[in-house]
Amino acid sequence: MCLNPALAPELEKRIPMMEFLDQLWSLNLNRETVFGLFEEGLVFAIGMTAILASLGVILCATPIYSALYLIGNMICLAILFLLYNAEFLAVVQVVVYAGAVMILFLFIIALLGAKKEERELSFQNLACLGFVGLLFCELLMSMMVGKTKPVEGQVTREMVQQVGSAKAIGIELFSHHIIPFELASLLLLVAAVGIICLAKFSHKPLRKRTRV
Amino acid sequence: MIDDIFNFLDPYWWLIIGVVKAGIIAVALLSAVPLLVWLERRLMGRFQVRLGPNRVGPFGLGQPIVDVIKLLFKENIVQSSADKFLFYLAPAIVVFTAIVTFSAIPFGEPFEVGGQRVGLWGANLNIGILFIFAISSMGIYGMVIAGFSSNNKYSLMGGLRASAQMISYELTLGLSALSVIIMSGSLNLYDIVKDQSGSILSMNLISQPLAFILFFIAGVAETNRAPFDLPEAEQELVAGFFTEYSGMKFAMFFLGEYLNMITMSALVTILFLGGWHSYVGLDIPILVFAFKVFILLCVFIWLRSTFPRIRYDRLMAFGWKILLPLSLMNMMAYGVYKVLFAA
Numbered sequence: 242m243c244l245n246p247a248l249a250p251e252l253e254k255r256i257p258m259m260e261f262l263d264q265l266w267s268l269n270l271n272r273e274t275v276f277g278l279f280e281e282g283l284v285f286a287i288g289m290t291a292i293l294a295s296l297g298v299i300l301c302a303t304p305i306y307s308a309l310y311l312i313g314n315m316i317c318l319a320i321l322f323l324l325y326n327a328e329f330l331a332v333v334q335v336v337v338y339a340g341a342v343m344i345l346f347l348f349i350i351a352l353l354g355a356k357k358e359e360r361e362l363s364f365q366n367l368a369c370l371g372f373v374g375l376l377f378c379e380l381l382m383s384m385m386v387g388k389t390k391p392v393e394g395q396v397t398r399e400m401v402q403q404v405g406s407a408k409a410i411g412i413e414l415f416s417h418h419i420i421p422f423e424l425a426s427l428l429l430l431v432a433a434v435g436i437i438c439l440a441k442f443s444h445k446p447l448r449k450r451t452r453v
Numbered sequence: 454m455i456d457d458i459f460n461f462l463d464p465y466w467w468l469i470i471g472v473v474k475a476g477i478i479a480v481a482l483l484s485a486v487p488l489l490v491w492l493e494r495r496l497m498g499r500f501q502v503r504l505g506p507n508r509v510g511p512f513g514l515g516q517p518i519v520d521v522i523k524l525l526f527k528e529n530i531v532q533s534s535a536d537k538f539l540f541y542l543a544p545a546i547v548v549f550t551a552i553v554t555f556s557a558i559p560f561g562e563p564f565e566v567g568g569q570r571v572g573l574w575g576a577n578l579n580i581g582i583l584f585i586f587a588i589s590s591m592g593i594y595g596m597v598i599a600g601f602s603s604n605n606k607y608s609l610m611g612g613l614r615a616s617a618q619m620i621s622y623e624l625t626l627g628l629s630a631l632s633v634i635i636m637s638g639s640l641n642l643y644d645i646v647k648d649q650s651g652s653i654l655s656m657n658l659i660s661q662p663l664a665f666i667l668f669f670i671a672g673v674a675e676t677n678r679a680p681f682d683l684p685e686a687e688q689e690l691v692a693g694f695f696t697e698y699s700g701m702k703f704a705m706f707f708l709g710e711y712l713n714m715i716t717m718s719a720l721v722t723i724l725f726l727g728g729w730h731s732y733v734g735l736d737i738p739i740l741v742f743a744f745k746v747f748i749l750l751c752v753f754i755w756l757r758s759t760f761p762r763i764r765y766d767r768l769m770a771f772g773w774k775i776l777l778p779l780s781l782m783n784m785m786a787y788g789v790y791k792v793l794f795a796a
Binding site: 309312328329333348351405 | 536539578579580583584586587588590591593594597598600601609612613616617620623640
């Protein structure tokens with residue numbers, strides 16, 4: 242094949258690359274594999290974006306950017322829910338966390354005037370980063386285990402398709418978990434009452450009104 | 454080669470149809486906005502006993518085109534104290550969320566083309582109405598970020614006002630829509646419209662008038678339109694959160710507001726006015742739907758030229774002390790009715 246014997250070693254070097262291409266073409270490139278790969282790639286990409294966004298939350302020096310990263314992280318989680326057919330959870334995630342809670346965060350940051358924090362590299366910071374890196378590596382190692390065993394509960398894929406994810410959650414929540422659900426709502430009520438007590442009924446006014 | 458591609462994509466026609474539909478809806482929506490601006494200026498002119506724009510083209514119809522070209526070619530000014538990235542991000546968020554919100558709105562029965570079922574909607578979601586609320590609540594970020602990144606106290610006040618107002622009125626909006634959801638038993642907008650088919654008496658406006666009024670008031674407040682346009686009250690705040698914006702970036706906020714107006718009118722049409730059902734015999738779904746939306750848009754403009762802007766503390770008190778209890782009571786009443794009589 243090779244006309245010039247001087248070029249032979251160079252060709253040999255290229256062989257692994259060609260093998261890879263051969264493998265790529267010999268892969269059965271029908272639409273199922275293409276779209277399957279696309280879907281898995283999507284899940285992976287969104288998961289990685291979520292991790293990067295959460296790293297941004299803790300590593301960013303400006304509070305407002307941290308808050309924006311947190312919003313990004315929540316949206317990524319919502320999209321992940323969406324990819325696993327949990328539409329209702331995805332939307333609730335966006336409405337409650339990204340839509341309401343984070344707005345209040347931004348509110349407070351904007352009112353307090355966010356200044357850029359001084360960043361110093363201390364031993365603690367390095368230790369923290371090392372710890373986070375270690376955890377991340379362990380997570381990556383868990384990928385070696387392969388697919389986890391799916392848990393079959395009362396809410397199956399067929400049931401969700403039949404009644405819709407909102408109804409499925411409603412049935413589950415109001416038949417099996419009604420007492421924890423009500424207790425959680427009581428807890429939130431206590432928090433709301435506490436805030437009103439703190440804000441409204443202070444005995445000593447902090448500053449007197451100058452206008453009469 | 455072309456055949457191969459077609460064979461490959463054959464079971465994925467829905468993808469191609471979806472992309473084409475998305476393109477059509479986005480373009481139609483964006484080109485409706487200049488017309489809406491023209492309509493508003495003409496109608497406002499008539500309400501105030503003057504002519505409105507009438508120089509460029511017949512009936513001044515060339516005015517929106519001229520305005521768009523002017524805005525596109527204006528100088529792009531970013532003041533040096535602004536946070537550049539966020540300053541550019543804010544208008545993008547506003548327009549993006551406004552367009553995406555409309556994608557979940559159905560405006561007609563599905564029809565068949567070449568063996569493919571084409572629905573007249575961007576996406577028929579099982580959680581349609583929740584999706585719309587979720588995405589439109591993301592639009593608030595655009596305003597807060599615009600107010601914050603401009604580094605201007607008027608902008609900041611405008612942004613804060615916008616977010617506080619929209620969060621408070623969102624509650625009323627959601628709760629009054631909930632009574633419709635309770636009665637129709639579905640979060641899917643297509644099902645809600647189908648539930649109202651038949652005679653004119655099955656329209657939700659007839660069976661749930663209080664919910665309609667609450668929803669419409671909250672909708673006007675959500676879109677920051679007069680008399681609830683506190684975030685951009687020009688006498689107090691120059692122009693609110695977009696004081697520092699100029700040229701096309703300013704136009705994008707403008708665009709977002711009008712897109713939200715169209716989406717809100719469409720939502721009211723679907724929830725309360727029976728969507729594309731005409732009830733009087735004329736049966737061209739898209740035209741009927743567009744007509745109802747048009748009427749509601751005229752009401753929006755009518756409100757703007759009739760009512761003065763209300764004071765900020767009254768706005769908050771009105772939202773929390775009148776609208777919210779009323780909508781809660783309304784929801785309770787329809788819930789009890791559903792459980793006792795209609796189950």
